[in-house]
Amino acid sequence: MITLKSFGITDTTFRDAHQSLLATRLRMEDMEPIASEMDQIGFASMEVWGGATFDATTRYLSEDPWERLRRFKKLITQTPLSMLLRGQSLVGYKAYSDDVVDAFVERAAVNGIDIFRVFDALNDEWNLERAAAAVKNNQKHLQMTICYSVTESGKMEGPIYNLDYYLDRAKSFQNMGADSICIKDMAGLLSPYDAFELVSELKKVINVPIQLHTHYTSGMASMTVLKAIEAGVDVVDTCLAPLALRTSQPAVEPLVVTLRGTEYDPKFNLDTLIGLGDYMESILPKYREYMETPRAAVIDAKVLSHQIPGGMASNLISQLRDIGSLDKLEDVLEDIPVTRKELGYPPLVTPMSQMVGSQAVSNVIFGRYKMVSNEVKEYISGMYGRPPGKVDVSVKATVFESEDETEITTITERPGNILEPELNKAEDDLKDITSDIDDVLIYALYPTTGMKFLRIKHGIDASEEDRDAESKQPLSVDTSSKATEQAPTKSSNIRSFNVYIDDILFKVEVDPTDQNLISISDGIKTQKGSETKPSVNGHTENSEGQLESPMPGVILRYLVEVGQEVKQGDPVAVLEAMKMENTLPAPRDGSIQSLPVEPGQTVVKGDLLAIIT
Numbered sequence: 001m002i003t004l005k006s007f008g009i010t011d012t013t014f015r016d017a018h019q020s021l022l023a024t025r026l027r028m029e030d031m032e033p034i035a036s037e038m039d040q041i042g043f044a045s046m047e048v049w050g051g052a053t054f055d056a057t058t059r060y061l062s063e064d065p066w067e068r069l070r071r072f073k074k075l076i077t078q079t080p081l082s083m084l085l086r087g088q089s090l091v092g093y094k095a096y097s098d099d100v101v102d103a104f105v106e107r108a109a110v111n112g113i114d115i116f117r118v119f120d121a122l123n124d125e126w127n128l129e130r131a132a133a134a135v136k137n138n139q140k141h142l143q144m145t146i147c148y149s150v151t152e153s154g155k156m157e158g159p160i161y162n163l164d165y166y167l168d169r170a171k172s173f174q175n176m177g178a179d180s181i182c183i184k185d186m187a188g189l190l191s192p193y194d195a196f197e198l199v200s201e202l203k204k205v206i207n208v209p210i211q212l213h214t215h216y217t218s219g220m221a222s223m224t225v226l227k228a229i230e231a232g233v234d235v236v237d238t239c240l241a242p243l244a245l246r247t248s249q250p251a252v253e254p255l256v257v258t259l260r261g262t263e264y265d266p267k268f269n270l271d272t273l274i275g276l277g278d279y280m281e282s283i284l285p286k287y288r289e290y291m292e293t294p295r296a297a298v299i300d301a302k303v304l305s306h307q308i309p310g311g312m313a314s315n316l317i318s319q320l321r322d323i324g325s326l327d328k329l330e331d332v333l334e335d336i337p338v339t340r341k342e343l344g345y346p347p348l349v350t351p352m353s354q355m356v357g358s359q360a361v362s363n364v365i366f367g368r369y370k371m372v373s374n375e376v377k378e379y380i381s382g383m384y385g386r387p388p389g390k391v392d393v394s395v396k397a398t399v400f401e402s403e404d405e406t407e408i409t410t411i412t413e414r415p416g417n418i419l420e421p422e423l424n425k426a427e428d429d430l431k432d433i434t435s436d437i438d439d440v441l442i443y444a445l446y447p448t449t450g451m452k453f454l455r456i457k458h459g460i461d462a463s464e465e466d467r468d469a470e471s472k473q474p475l476s477v478d479t480s481s482k483a484t485e486q487a488p489t490k491s492s493n494i495r496s497f498n499v500y501i502d503d504i505l506f507k508v509e510v511d512p513t514d515q516n517l518i519s520i521s522d523g524i525k526t527q528k529g530s531e532t533k534p535s536v537n538g539h540t541e542n543s544e545g546q547l548e549s550p551m552p553g554v555i556l557r558y559l560v561e562v563g564q565e566v567k568q569g570d571p572v573a574v575l576e577a578m579k580m581e582n583t584l585p586a587p588r589d590g591s592i593q594s595l596p597v598e599p600g601q602t603v604v605k606g607d608l609l610a611i612i613t
C-alpha cells in the first residue's frame, strides 16, 4: 500500500495537453499569466517543455524555446519542471551525434529542467544510453520511459507487447540507472485491467517510483488511471479540463474529487483549479483553428484498432487537409496498421508515428511504397535502432530496389556510435550569426527551420518588432489560389508569390508593411494549365517534364543545377513534408532549364519545382 506522501499528480497543460489538442501552438504569453498559480497547486511535477514544443516554437511561433524554459523556471519555483526527451533524437526526428546529445541535456538542465522523461520510440536501450548518462552526469532526475503499445488484439498479450516484454524493459531501464519508470501510453491503448496487472507486476520487480502517462483518446484513460492508482502507481499525469480529454490527458478536476478522503487524496484546491480552467477557456478561442471540430464524439473508439496517438491524429488531419485529401482519412487510418506490421510493429510515437503516418499517407495517395521518405529508408537500414518485430522482406526489397536482402546494408550497433560529431560544424556554420550554445543547438537540431529562426532572432532578416508582428499573422495558406503566399526568404517582411498569368510563371516579391513591390522575375513558360496526374514516382508530372510539388512542405535543397543533364528518376530536390525528407526524382530525361524555388522556401501542392526540357 502506498502512502499519501508518495502519491502525486503531474500536470501536462503547458506541454502535452496543447501538443495533443492544438498542434503545440500555445504561446508563452498565454501560459505565463497562470504559471505562478499553477505552481501553488501542489503538483508532483509540471511538464512544460520538450516533445514537439521545441520544434513548434522555432518553426511556427518565432519564440525562443530556451527563453520559454527560463521564464517557466522563474515563475515556477516550488514544482519540479519536467520535459519529454526522445532519447538520441532529443526533440527532433532523427538520431543526433553524442556531442549534441550531451550538450542539449546539459543546457536543458542548466536552463531549468529537473526531471528528464527519456524515451525511445522502439524502447531500444541503444537509443537511450547516451541521453540517460547525460542526465545522470548533470545530477538530474532520470525518468526512463516504456512506450506502451499493443500487437493487434488491443490487449497486453500476443507475440511482442505482452506482460513479459514490459517487465523486461522496466528491469533493463532500472539497471541503466532510472530514478523512476514511466509507462507512456501515447495512444490511450492501456485498458484499466491491463493497467492494474501491469502496475501490480512492475511493483514486484521495480524499486523506483512508477508513473503513468496516458491519453484519453479511446475513452479509457480515467478508468485506467484509477485502476493504476489502486494497483499502487506513484504518480499519474493529468491536465486542466479545457485542454483535457479527446486526444489529451484525463482532466485533473474529477480525479481530485474522486480521490477525496481516500489515502491517495492530493488535497488540491478544486476552486483554484476551476479558476485556472476559466482562464484557459478565455484564451483558447484564438486557437480554435487547430482543434478538430467536425466530430460529435469526444472519444475515438476506432483508436483501439488503428492505435494512433493524439498528436499524430491531429497532424494527419492537417496534412491531409493541406493536400486537399481529407476525404482519404479513413483509407489512411486503415493503411496504418498494415504499414506498421510491415515495418516491424514500431510503437506509434514520435518519430515512428510520423514515419508510419506519412508513409501511410504516401501509400494511399501515390501507391504503396512508391514514395518513401529518407527517414523510413534509414529506419529500415537500422539507423533508428532495433525494431521490436521484423521488417517485411518484400517491403525492404521494394524500398531499396534490391532482390537480395544481403545487399541491403543494415547497422548492427548503437547508431550513436557511428555518427560523427556535429557540434563543431554547427558552431562554424553559425559563426557570423551567434556563438550562443543554445542557438547552436537550435541549428544543430533543425538546420533549415532553425537557421531561419536564428536569422530572424539575430536581426539579420528582420527587426525584433517585425518578428513579433510576423509571428502574430495567421499561418493558413490558401492552396486553391494561383497566387500562393510563400514563406519569407530574404526578410521576414518581404513576401514572395508565384503568380501565373495563363501559363507564364512570375515570381513576385512584395513588402506587405508599405505595400511596395520589391521585384518581379522574368516570366517562365510553364504548362500550369494542362492536366496533371500523380505519377508512379510519387510526384506530380506532365508530359512537358515539369516537376511539381506532390504536397505542401519546404524545399530543403536542390540536388541538381540549371543546365545539368538528368535521367528520369535521378534525384532533383529534397522536399520536407509531413516532417519527413523526401527526395523527388526527375519525371523525364533532359536538361534542367529552371529551378524556380529558393531552398528554404515553403511550397504548396502543385508548385513548380523544376522544368526539364
Ligand code: CO
Pocket: 016, 185, 186, 213, 215
Ligand atoms: Co503524451
